Amino acid sequence: MLKNRKILQDLILTVLILYLAWLISSLLLPNTGVENNSALVFVLAVVIISSLTDGYFYGITASLVSTVLINWFFMYPYGKFNISLAGYPIAIISTLTCALVVCTLTARTKQHARMAEERERRTAELYEQNAILEKEKSAMELSRAKADIRSNILMSVSHDLRTPLTAISGAVSVILAQDPKEHFEGNLELIKGIREQSEWMSTLVENIISVAKLGGEGGELKLKAEIPDEIIESCVIKIRRLFPDAEIELDLTDDVVPVLADPILIRQVLQNLLENAIRHSQSEQPYRIMTRTCEKGLQFSISDHGKGLPGALMEEINSGTGVLMDTITDGDHRRGIGLSACQSILRAHNSRLQVSETAGGGTTFSFVLQIADIDS
């Protein structure tokens, strides 16, 4: 369709320009006589035609037609063909050559333009593909990092589960094998041990569920406006049940500042940090939970006045790069996934765990949650 139209257009153009050349030559002829410039006018016409049309066809046709027209109308004897004229073959050859040269040049220019266009398109395509590849590459790297973290967590978890399970099943076997009346006191101790071990396992499983929730198919967490005081209340009550003797001090903002959070997961973070402090820091003074508004949101901090953390570990936590495994240990050689679970949870909240020294000694963990807008 488009091609036909182009052919028609070229044809009309050729005829029109030739007619124009004939018209101009006819006007010139009475004034100049034999020494007329019609040949030059027709050469000009052929050049124009050749440059405006596609391919060689129109140019060559126009040049042949021109020579015939020149011979017939504008060369003596007018109105007759005279091939024997001395200049005639030269006129034919020169117009033809003109047509050929101009057509070739035009074609080449057009081809160049087309090639340049093509090159541009290819570059754009290449660029696009490159961008896609980059994206895929970073996604792969991310998933590899995630897989690393997950396998590390799995390793640590199975170790952590096996220890209390061994203790529980061992203790139970001992109790069952003995005469309960004779060994009542000893059994009581074993049973208390069983309870302690199962509580430890329960915390561990909570952390596993939290981490699983983050890596779940659902993808992004749905963060909602939550009241920090409620999360802290819930955490403190839970800790009280596990550690009835722990002294916990609260220092919270006076205003109600809703934050964007998954409440259960943030409670888990607070609980892990408090549990770590209570179990490992050997802090003498009360543990403290504090909230303060800051530039980026609401800062939560949990501090103890215990023995502090080794510098290397603090650096690892602050850089946020390390997979916090095997780092915090206590006398039972338990490892725990508490800190790494905290980091994963906070990362899903666009936040990160920071650690510093408490004034006067001890450790302070902190993180910032974004403040939620509320329409009252």
Added chain:
Amino acid sequence: MSKHTILIVEDDDLIRKFMSRAVTDAGYRSVLAENASVCRMLFLSELPDLVLLDLGLPDDDGLNLLKEMKSIREDIPVIVVSARERENEKVRALDMGADDYVTKPFGIFELMARIRTALRHSDKIKGQPENSSSSVFVHKDLVMDLARHTVKLRGEEIHLTNREYRILELLFRHKGKVLTYSWLMQQIWGDFIPQDNTILRVNMTNIRKKLHESLEDPVYIKTELGVGYRMPEDED
């Protein structure tokens, strides 16, 4: 008063056994069901006074069971036992009329306290004629007088906004029970429920500040994280 009968619906053998032991040691009669079909049968034949319902049953959705039991006996107290992985189910169960919940793993003291509260609640409702709504509520040092429209803490009047007043009234009226966010919002805003529950929760926080509630040991309004609020029974 005769022994209360408690129907325990739980598919795990060991958990069912230890719950049954704890319940009988506390002086109740226990009836055990390991799946939904046995539960349906026992619910009709044993006329339990309370149901402990695990939501993850092998043969049917615990929520269906809850709906059926509540449609047969609206006043039957049901305590839902849920796992942490099923947080949403717990809230749905409460919205569907469950009276309380415990999350696995739960301590036996916690479970027994919930059972006592739920039973006391249902006995009280049964013992009272429908319209005997007294106009003065008392909880610890807090007194709410509906006739005079006043709230007093240790004899001193506390100024609440209208909405805060209505929230506190709802908590008093359903003392001991967990009130979910969506239920509270329905009660207060009716058809014009706001999109999210932040406003309710800011109101709640303000009430608690006015009551000088301590976060470490709240006595008037307790937060049930991710679920709602509860005014604790006098006992716990």
